[in-house]
Amino acid sequence: MESPHLIFLRNVVNNKPASSEKLRDALHRLDHMLTDLTNNLRVTYGGPYVGLKHTPQQHRICIAEQQWSLQERGWGVAVCTSHPVHGWRAEWRLAAVSRERLPLIVNALPALFAGYAAAVDVSPTASRPSTKRIHEIAELFAH
Helix, strand or coil: CCCHHHHHHHHHHCCCCCCHHHHHHHHHHHHHHHHHHHHHHCCCEEEEECCCCCCCCCEEEEEEEEECCCCCEEEEEEEEEEECCCEEEEEECHHHCCCCCHHHHHHHHHHHHHHHHHHHHCCCCCCCHHHHHHHHHHHHHHC
């Protein structure tokens, strides 16, 4: 049986209305799930852009080893500043984005999972159970 927060997010992607409080809770749970999976896989991926109107390519969802603070570093998913010289810098966890960016994050989830599944397929970690789980999540969001 699939995780309720994933089913909830898939339904929101498919235009089911939801409160921002419930969306943030589901994204928080997704963040924890992805922290475990990405820590096991350790495959970097620059996902879909989620910039606002005037700067559509300024931010993107990235899976990488993130520098969350001076003391905290770890693998996970974040909305990152996309800079051509300095690379990605984690700005927000998925559940902590602005009200204006929240729908962009949710609608980008299918592309994020499809792209990350393709990225792990060509990595040395392709045979791990975490890769299978990423594919299951990608498949869920594809429908």
